[in-house]
Amino acid sequence: MMPINNLILVTGQVILLVLFAPLVSGFIRKIKNNLRMRKGPSVLQPYYNVQKLISKDEVISRHASWIFLAAPVIVFASIICALFLVLLAQLGPFGNNDMAILIAAFFVLGLGRFFLALAGLDTASSFGGMGSSREMFISSFAEPIAFVAVFVLCMSGADTFRISTLLAGFAILMVTLAETSRVPVDNQETHLELTMVHEAMVLEYSGRSLALIELASHTKQIIFFILLSWYFFPSMTGGVWGWVIFPGKIAIISLAIALIELSVAKMRLFRVVDFLSFSFFIALLASIAAGLGI
Amino acid sequence: MINFLPKQLFFFDPLAVFFLVVIGLVCVPSAIFSIGYLRAESLKRKILSWVLLIIFAFSMCSVVLSGNMLLFLICWEVMSLVSYFLVVFDFKQEKSIRAGIIYLVMTHAGTACLMAAFFILYNHAGSFDYAAVKQSFMLLTPQLRNIIFLLLFIGFATKAGVVPLHIWLPYAHPQAPAHISSIMSGVMIKVGIYGMMRFFITLLGPGPAWWGAFILALGIVSCLVGVIYALMDHDLKKLLAYHSVENIGIILLGLGTAMFFGSRGKTVVAVLAMCAGLYHLVNHALFKGLLFLCSGSVFKASGLRDMEKMGGLIKKMPMTALFFLIGAMGISALPPLNGFVSEWLTFQAFFSGVLESQGWVKIFMVLSAAALAMTSGLAAACFVKAFGISFLGSPRSVRAQDAKECGFSMKAGMALLAIPVILFGIGAGFIMPILLSISRAALGVEKADISVRLLSVLPAMIAVILLVIGSAVFLWFRFGLRNKRVSYNTWDCGYYSLDSRNEYTATAFSKPFRIAFSFFLLPYRKSEKIRDSFYHVRKFTYETHTTSVFKRFLYEPLLRLIYSTAFKMRKLQPGSIHLYIFYIFATLVGLITIAAIF
Numbered sequence: 001m002m003p004i005n006n007l008i009l010v011t012g013q014v015i016l017l018v019l020f021a022p023l024v025s026g027f028i029r030k031i032k033n034n035l036r037m038r039k040g041p042s043v044l045q046p047y048y049n050v051q052k053l054i055s056k057d058e059v060i061s062r063h064a065s066w067i068f069l070a071a072p073v074i075v076f077a078s079i080i081c082a083l084f085l086v087l088l089a090q091l092g093p094f095g096n097n098d099m100a101i102l103i104a105a106f107f108v109l110g111l112g113r114f115f116l117a118l119a120g121l122d123t124a125s126s127f128g129g130m131g132s133s134r135e136m137f138i139s140s141f142a143e144p145i146a147f148v149a150v151f152v153l154c155m156s157g158a159d160t161f162r163i164s165t166l167l168a169g170f171a172i173l174m175v176t177l178a179e180t181s182r183v184p185v186d187n188q189e190t191h192l193e194l195t196m197v198h199e200a201m202v203l204e205y206s207g208r209s210l211a212l213i214e215l216a217s218h219t220k221q222i223i224f225f226i227l228l229s230w231y232f233f234p235s236m237t238g239g240v241w242g243w244v245i246f247p248g249k250i251a252i253i254s255l256a257i258a259l260i261e262l263s264v265a266k267m268r269l270f271r272v273v274d275f276l277s278f279s280f281f282i283a284l285l286a287s288i289a290a291g292l293g294i
Numbered sequence: 295m296i297n298f299l300p301k302q303l304f305f306f307d308p309l310a311v312f313f314l315v316v317i318g319l320v321c322v323p324s325a326i327f328s329i330g331y332l333r334a335e336s337l338k339r340k341i342l343s344w345v346l347l348i349i350f351a352f353s354m355c356s357v358v359l360s361g362n363m364l365l366f367l368i369c370w371e372v373m374s375l376v377s378y379f380l381v382v383f384d385f386k387q388e389k390s391i392r393a394g395i396i397y398l399v400m401t402h403a404g405t406a407c408l409m410a411a412f413f414i415l416y417n418h419a420g421s422f423d424y425a426a427v428k429q430s431f432m433l434l435t436p437q438l439r440n441i442i443f444l445l446l447f448i449g450f451a452t453k454a455g456v457v458p459l460h461i462w463l464p465y466a467h468p469q470a471p472a473h474i475s476s477i478m479s480g481v482m483i484k485v486g487i488y489g490m491m492r493f494f495i496t497l498l499g500p501g502p503a504w505w506g507a508f509i510l511a512l513g514i515v516s517c518l519v520g521v522i523y524a525l526m527d528h529d530l531k532k533l534l535a536y537h538s539v540e541n542i543g544i545i546l547l548g549l550g551t552a553m554f555f556g557s558r559g560k561t562v563v564a565v566l567a568m569c570a571g572l573y574h575l576v577n578h579a580l581f582k583g584l585l586f587l588c589s590g591s592v593f594k595a596s597g598l599r600d601m602e603k604m605g606g607l608i609k610k611m612p613m614t615a616l617f618f619l620i621g622a623m624g625i626s627a628l629p630p631l632n633g634f635v636s637e638w639l640t641f642q643a644f645f646s647g648v649l650e651s652q653g654w655v656k657i658f659m660v661l662s663a664a665a666l667a668m669t670s671g672l673a674a675a676c677f678v679k680a681f682g683i684s685f686l687g688s689p690r691s692v693r694a695q696d697a698k699e700c701g702f703s704m705k706a707g708m709a710l711l712a713i714p715v716i717l718f719g720i721g722a723g724f725i726m727p728i729l730l731s732i733s734r735a736a737l738g739v740e741k742a743d744i745s746v747r748l749l750s751v752l753p754a755m756i757a758v759i760l761l762v763i764g765s766a767v768f769l770w771f772r773f774g775l776r777n778k779r780v781s782y783n784t785w786d787c788g789y790y791s792l793d794s795r796n797e798y799t800a801t802a803f804s805k806p807f808r809i810a811f812s813f814f815l816l817p818y819r820k821s822e823k824i825r826d827s828f829y830h831v832r833k834f835t836y837e838t839h840t841t842s843v844f845k846r847f848l849y850e851p852l853l854r855l856i857y858s859t860a861f862k863m864r865k866l867q868p869g870s871i872h873l874y875i876f877y878i879f880a881t882l883v884g885l886i887t888i889a890a891i892f
Binding site for chain 2: 054055056057058059060061062063065066067073074076077078080081084085096097099100101103104107108110111113114117118120121122123124125126127128129130132133134136137139140141142143144145146147148151154155203204207208212269270273280284287288291
């Protein structure tokens, strides 16, 4: 089932994608800035940020315990592990086994989220607690949607365009906005306690720990973009050809995300429930369509 | 009356032995824990506690091993009564007595249903033996079978704590001593599940498909209701009790799916689902036992059960905190620990169910999977709250400030449950074949074509990847980088006197959930202002509560009904002996009529 050369291939892909991930964030920021008639920083800025953070000293709260220090490492490891599983599933024809692997990948993402949320509470700051509470709140509504969408993908397969997978793709797109802290749900660009979710949770982090968390967030974004690419660009994953067009697919998705971020306003926290419930019903419709075989 | 006494006293089959192992896995560590937990008690009470504990453990073992309904019922009743005495072990507290009464009433209502079902079965089989019951059940009419199913289900579900019969759990579990809560929640409610598996699958099964669908639907309701109530509760042990409701729901998801597909002849799905149910059962026994022991350790150290007064315990009691974290990770289904494996298996069972069915059943399976996904997300949120508020941050009260780590026997008890929580996750490859053979034996399936290779490899593979990357990054941070780590105050926006009152509380943490589920929780507030003058408020108290829907709309009307009928029935007792003789006669006629019908 898992020949050793597949494992080597996937490991290579993981390393490449982790290196590639900050570029995607930089690219999205560049598009947003250009559309706002601003020049903005270079697309390589996320790399500079990571390098700068690694070279700095780190400040740790007096209240913090080992959880605070361990969390970034666990978050990073879990997101790499999830990426590994997602790429492993990509090799298969999206059947029973791949469904199991994908579900496991979501559970692994949950591990990182759990520890980051704990770290938010660890520093005895109310910002951290606020962020943890909101993050767990949003993710517990996003998780069922992602699972139903994975079910749909594995019921229909990703060999050609289908109504079911397209619908599920829209559901997953909304989940992606929530999980990668994009605008209608969260905002990466602001530090205001009314709006922060992810940023509030990691507010106490600095130095190398923050670098690791940022790298992990970029990688998490890539995971969701890969998921999206299966739904919107079916039958284009395998072989050398798949690798050639891969940056193109990611660029199109990044453009779409940037446009969404620019054209909608951030929602109130409790409106997110409506947003995600809507997404859930789309996913459910997709599963009905998949049941009908369309 | 010759075959009144059953021929078959005990009955060893894979299912019974599996439950025996589960009982042993939890009871032994809990007993070890109780050495330290009861240290301050008098010798008399220590002896009492041990005697009751041993009777309790043996009664549970005999329930699962009994080979006939009569012995089953006797042991079941012994188990219920002994656990009642253990719930009221701290009888000086009024709360304990009240919890005990609720438990006693609920459990006997359940036992009454079981007795009714058993006597109907006996009447037709002419024997209490399982073998005879199994043979005669097939000959009954469908209506009668459904009645028996419902009676048995109510009986077992009361013990297992299935919504809406879960009402006694959040009273009884918190009041009992920690090691008893651990056994009650870890094992005793599982004996109810054992009853369902024994009767609905091995003896009376496979029943009609609606039995399975019914159990599956109640499983969905239980897991969501349980976890939502758990999120709202800030009493550590009550929170854990509500999580038992949730996890029983998850076990029922597996059991219901197994029954549903078993009756439709889809044996592969049925075996997989049964396996998932059994796996979650043993997992829940382990991590829930562990979590209750940890809450007991916290209670011994600080006298606290209210999370809002805890905080910072990870520094005072590092080992307890570590064990609680392991339990919390297990119950939140985080890989590579055990809860993950069983929930993951349940998802796989649902997915094979989707592939193996048509029409509305597909949607039903997808919805069940979505409900489970939501449950696991909410459970993770709840345990971020439980661990984060109680163990992290800074202490919120003097008692939490002065907490001390527990003694060796308590640590040993917790460790004996924490290690299997890890092993049952990583070592899934060794557990799965055993559980598969138990499920096959229970469902009476000779051979089910299930590949366990992926199941065996993946949890261990996740563990290896996490370990390799984690340790690589850790070593790089530790030895590869020169820059310093400085300890300083938490950022406070220039306030300069941040203390524990600025911390996020459990109530605040669960507020988004309270608002999102307000249609079900019906939250309300109480606030009171004491003023010196119009401009100056001297004291302001603010409370927020949620309404228990089941208590208000189900149990309270029921109780009112019982009381009002009781008042009306007083008229039946005018004191005339002639009337009483008439009653006896009428009862006799009534009983004969019922006996003739059934």
